[in-house]
Amino acid sequence: MEGAKDAASQEVHHCGGCNAGGNGNGKFLNPTPMLDELENGPWPSFISGFKGLAERTRKPMLRGVMDQLEYSYNTKMGYWKGGLVTVDGYGAGIITRYSMIKDKFPEAAEFHTMRIQPAPGLHYNTAMLRELCDIWEKHGTGIITLHGQTGDIMLQGIEQDKVQQCFDELNQKGWDLGGAGAGMRTGVSCIGPGRCENACYDNLKLHLTALKHFVGVLHRPEWNYKLKFKFSGCPNDCTNAIMRSDLAVIGTWRDAIQVDRAEVKAWTEKNGMDALVNQVINLCPTRAISLKDGEMHIETKDCVRCMHCLNVMPKALSPGRDRGISLLMGGKNTLKVGVNMGSLVIPFMKMETDEDIEAFIEQIEEIIDWWEDAGLDHERIGETIERVGLKQFLDGVGLEADINLVSRPRDNPYFKAPY
Amino acid sequence: MSSYQRTWKTIESGPHTYEEALHPVVRKNYGKWKYHEIPKPGVLMHVAESGDAIWTVRAGTPRQDTVDMVRVLCDIADKYADGYLRFTVRNNVEFLTPNKEHVEPMIAELESLGFPVGGTGMCVSAVSHTQGWLHCDIPATDASGVVKSMMDSVYKEFKDMQMPNKVRLSTSCCSINCGGQADIAIVVKHTRPPRINHDHLAMVCELPKAVARCPVAAIRPTVVNGKRSLMVDEAKCICCGACFGACPAMEINHPEHSKFAVWVGGKNSNARTKPSTMSIVAHNLPNNPPRWPEVTEVIGKILTAYKAGGRPWERVGEWINRIGWKRFFEETGLTFDDNMIDSYRHARTTFNQSAHVRF
The missing domain is CATH 3.30.413.10 (Sulfite Reductase Hemoprotein, domain 1)
Known part of the structure; x- marks a missing residue:
């Protein structure tokens, strides 16, 4: 890398004695003065964590990786390249990393990551987590990211020839690899009905069922590009599904917000009428709330289920009883059409019975079939919809056009209709 | 390869199951929560329709963790939260306990171990x-x-x-x-536009993929020193680095x-x-x-x-x-x-299409 060479020629620190190891003080690690700066300050330091682990376990890969990271901090360049490592029968789930400068840091020659799918909602008991740690320490470095941006447990730092055995031992304890490449990816759920009063459907169950259903293409990617599910229990969207997933499953309800009048009164007495007006009524985006005879009144037909008033008065207000999900599609970041927010494609679906879940998964299969036909290589589904057209997408997957799918009807007259 | 002889047949199980990872009080009141309060920073109290309450203590982590740190978190969970814990999408750890009297000692122990308790509400x-x-x-x-x-x-x-x-x-x-x-x-x-490593490019890249990756069509095929390679129209290039992901010879980092x-x-x-x-x-x-x-x-x-x-x-x-x-x-x-004026697709949607002006 040209930039790296520029920087390397100016470098101040060079780890010449890495292979010898230690700094002469009985320490296993080599000096890392740049990284040591990240041990200062009150926030817990990942560098202190790495150093403690390395000094205890004396794993050469940890030392090599620390040395290479210190080198990156000096040269301001990264030095990992990808490759292809996997386990029997799978085509994804191991993120392969080889050092580009292994002559300099032979202990960092390999530093592969195993993506592991956690339980929906990121719930653990200590027995399963300790088991995971023990298997991981046996075969790998012991570095764990909780969690990666797509929702995986990331076990970082293993050599190619240890991957299969590590996976087999994890798999026997109920763990499976996560997604990578052009296939289904690991899903994410908020805490859902596990603790939240706003959960409008059992997102943990839907997450588990859907990801088990698509497990084949998660392990053996064969689509145009990646496809991510995120399951948020309500429109607060704590999993950032709208923006971060191709398939954003967001809980909602159709009937009136449930109001506990006594608790509204108690809230108003505690916080004052100014707060009721300024923080609840005035902030309703569709002016669905008004004062009637001094009491808060919500006009259900004006409500868009934004969650604000429920967030302010959690004891007094709850989602309605007729609950289900909205499906939004197409959320993704910048590359390459610019940031794409997910947009609504199914305003409402019930999600209570196993049949509801089955119908949902069938609909998703229709959508994926369409994308496989209509999409281009390296095109996320939102980009395909933008290129081909929402109307054409709806036709292709058998969904109804609904005014809720647009913020307003078209503003230009150039179109062809089958009159 | 190592000497490992495989006997295990893979079970493609997908996500780990969650029921055994839920605290018994959570399992009992699953989907039947009524409301929550934030008694103090870093602490949530959720009350179920049954009248059961569960307290959550939330703390920050480095995200880039180690088995040693995870075991410490497990020790805390075993001591104060009946052996259950979870993580938030913002990498905070949460311990759920039905015992209110565990909250303060748990906070003290987390803080003494260097885990900041917080991350709730308006923070x-x-x-x-x-x-x-x-x-x-x-x-x-x-x-x-x-x-x-x-x-x-x-x-x-x-x-x-x-x-x-x-x-x-x-x-x-x-x-x-x-x-x-x-x-x-x-x-x-x-x-700065990418510098192109012409010696490696044809070996490490699929040329059409790298060309197709460019959002402004600034990459074109060319021949350099008799080898197939790519060139970048530097006037068009917006320095996004998209090509680097498809082709490591398009060296964007510097x-x-x-x-x-x-x-x-x-x-x-x-x-x-x-x-x-x-x-x-x-x-x-x-x-x-x-x-x-x-x-x-x-x-x-x-x-x-x-x-x-x-x-x-x-x-x-x-x-x-x-x-x-x-x-x-x-x-x-x-x-x-x-440079903060948008110049990409749909840029005009960010222009002020009105006479609303702030003075």
């Missing part, structure tokens, strides 16, 4: 971030180090609840922006020409306003390890102005919508420049 929560130099194959900077530096500077704001509303942060080590939309985001911005930009106003929640994307408010900041002081300084300016001027429940983007971008730049001391 600056922990950073959603990427891998960086530690593990990514295309990063222009580190992630965990930037995050550690940022969180040191907003440690107090993580632990108390004094902001107008919650503040979500993210960082990303290239313009792909894996960190995502956030109230305040730090994203790498390259300032210690001096890969800079930082700061973006504000992203929001995923539907509460009040519709979800929104971020706008750029500072750029050309140096990539300055190990502490990136120029970046944390900008974040400090934005948070100070937002804390002083935001009304209750206004997220950063909503605050700016009310006061206007002109006042945002005045109150933060940041400088608007013509």
